[in-house]
Amino acid sequence: MGTPPPNKVFSINMGPAPAIHLVTSNNSPEFTHLTHALTHSSIIALDAEWKPNRHVSTFPTVSLLQIACRLADSSELHVFLLDLQAIHLPSVYDLLKDVFVSPDVVKLGFRFKQDLVYLSFTFCEHGCGPGFDRVEPFIDITAIYNYLQPKQLGRRIPKQTKSLATICKEVLGISLSKELQCSDWSQRPLTEEQKTYAAADAHCLVEIFNVFHEKVFKEGNSSRNRDKHWPSDFDRGLKQIFEISNGCNMVTRTKFCEASNMIGIRMPESYSSIETTEEVDSVKSYKITKNVDDSLLWIIRKHGDRILLKDSDRKPKTSKKKAKKFSSGSERKTKDTSIEEDWQGPPPWDPFVGGDGCPKFLCDVMVEGLAKHLRCVGIDAAIPYSKKPGTRDLIDQAHKEKRVLLTRDAKLLRHEYLIKNQIYRIRSLLKNEQLLEVIETFQLKISEDQLMSRCTKCNGRFIQKPLTTEEAVEAAKGFQVIPNCLFNKNLEFWQCTDCNQLYWEGTQYHNAVQKFIDVCKLNEQL
Template identity: 65%
Template sequence: MDSQIQKPFKVYLVSSPESPEFTLLTRSLTQSSLVGLDAEWKPVRTYQSSFPDVSLLQIACQLGGDSEPVSAVFLLDLLSIPLSSLWKPLREMLESPETLKLGFRFKQDLIYLSSTFCSHGCDPGFDKVEPYLDITSLYNLLYLKKHGRNAPKQTKSLSNICMEVLGFPLSKELQCSDWSCRPLTEEQITYAAMDAHCLVEIFNVFNSKVANTGDFLLKTTTLSNTMENVGLKELFAKHDLNDNALGMQFCEALSIVRSTIGSAAGQVIPSAERTIQRLPCSVNVPSDEFSKIVKKYGDRILLKESDRRPKTSKKKAKKRSSTNGISNVKHLEKFDDWQGIPPWDPSVGGDGYPKFLCDVMVEGLAKHLRCVGMDAAIPYSRKPEQRELIEQARREKRVLLTRDAKLLRYEYLINNQIYKVKSLLKNEQLLEVIEAFQLKISEDQLMSRCTKCNGRFIQKPLSTEEAIEAAKGFQKIPNFLFNKNIEFWQCMDCHQLYWEGTQYHNAIQKFIDVCKLSD
């Protein structure tokens, strides 16, 4: 693996107080002065009479000296482990002045976590996290330095912050999956571990570039206008501040996680007992520097009594209008499933080739459809109006794919062909659309469209020399491809070049498996 990549971190699933993973967890909580916190629960409606139960609590710990830091992510299965065994060590860690807690808008997580423990007899729950640092605050400190003290604060997702600071985005595809189902899938374990681990990695960048470099934020001169459009990742490079975390790619990060969790989801890590024996006692952030960081940048979360009560909607409920005694809700339920003739059907003037328009809620589905050879467009603008979506679908004779239930409220959409996608995961969404529209997928169709723009490839493949000429000033071809006898393909619309490398063959095999073409 590339030498730039951070040392692999281990993932431990904690589901029993008698397990070695639990022993390692409790020892890590007392010895680590830096932890990252996140929580997952089953998706719920915005307004309800009670808080949802937290199903999974992720704790990323960093221990060890500067020469050999040890990183571990503990996934606490709150549906399996007795919460009474966790209440004391968690409360001590959350309130310990010697442990700096990291989170991303963690207050809501704390409210749900406290409610979960209270409902299982651990009353009082948790009402304080101190000292605490929100990753959003760290990002804003970096952003203000780049753009000046008067620049407005940014509202960034954790994925976008990771992209700018660490160089890779976080996939949020599983954010709304049902975290109450057991066993957890390997993908869920990977997602949950990365969400907690990235908090520690972002802090490490902040610590090395800001907190321990002579008050970098306060003493460095304002950047020149020529750098005002440079991202934070490039900003560090301009100041010759190299960091291993900046070279980490998301796909490589996934391989690190998967290499530690084994092939089966929920597998117990056999190395937990050995890890306990060699666990270092020193922490990664020196105590004097830790005190400076806490004093200067530290914050806290305090829950008030009002935070412990679920909020109810203040909006007056609208009366459901009815047609012939049938409510609109029931009236529109029938449009959840596909019905009627698709606009590409020759009987209604179509050309016989399926064509879809994926709105922003299922944009990832568009790329999956392209990978299996389907014509799948996305909206012209990032925030299209509903009528713009309808007009684009009508003009291009496409079926509009969406997860937005609000679109189903307008009866004029019925004649413009709309399909509400029910599945949450892209692979399942793809299979759902294939089945709903009876699409014929063959192995020859795979990877036959440009995943970037939806264009078709030039039918005749390009030689290496032709590809080099086509790529000049547009796209860089890796040098190691020059000595290989491979064919290149170019999109007729955006001119993006593709070649049959490892990623191509992996993608082919993936969609053969997803679409069950080998059966």
């Protein structure tokens, strides 16, 4: 197939439009060209297309494999569209498997692991077992994008997870249309738009890598230029250092050698001294077996990775939680109805059920702010014992202390062992509105005398007799500072009986009292 007409996806920013070859038979000239390109390329980009599968019990069948090849001896780029529905798969299985693990070819992809899983499944279905289990050396375009982000000294740039279209827009300055991504790739013949779209997906991976490669090359040249301006007597200075005959000689030599090694490893120009038979990484076991471009070899060492498929990857994953969640429409309806029920009571403090008549609440971590508001209006409001309590812990604490559990977590209401009068779900989002909701729901009687009558820190009660300034200063020693400006105001101090926190009727106190008079609408009750 010849070169397609100009298209917006083949922008000038991506260089000249590559030749697109549709491979449908192993006896065609296109297949011969593909074989030559795969065996003479140093970089290939991989992508796959398939018809969306709505059945989670099996993997979708890959219909098209896109391979963009950059030949090692030229900058010429070819894109091959391998029609897996038309070609005899066993005839290309060994060729692809060898390329996937060849240490002499850098494979590029964008989140290609899923593609590899589906591709392996497709070939296994046609008798090409055991399929594909690895791709190496491999570089994900997302890793390249993160490397290209501007670096800030002293700050670590967080890794980004962006779509391929977004990366193309930011790196290449083009708009990569994804309208045909979910089209029916199993339908034949493929439209010209589908062919162009599929080729562009593979082509842009190579172009993004070219930007990355150029950046690495420039950084290497910049480092070498800095070396040219190094003082000419640098070696002589080292010689003088090494000739120092004192007890620190070995330490000086050792430290300098370690620093030299660190600089050599850090600078990109160090790839010029890398042997082509050396292992790429201590974790990666592949080796370079032929003469590869020095900068490309450094990229493989620095950024090369691999995709390994485990046995669990080859099995479609089914969600038991979803199956349980959507098991029965009638069951969902029953649960939703129970969640939406209003408070029916009676509360555990009701004298008719053996309570003492004093409202008591337990606010979970989702409504801890409400607990302080309740304390400000004189209501007993506790919080969980631990910062991350379990559901059972909350229920046990509420039952033991005869409290109503307040929460915004709808899941808590679904537990069968809950007593209906033991939990209430707060609907409001703002703390003032939550306070009003609790007051109205439980018909609490709030008076101005109750305001600020509890410790907002621990929910404790205050001492019966207020302290003088001298007594407060003595009581506060070691844990609380009394401002000097209060000494001449003849104020009364109140102390919590539980945590010993001291309070006084200052400006903050009066502002808080007025706030809760307004929130609770106490003036309207007069």
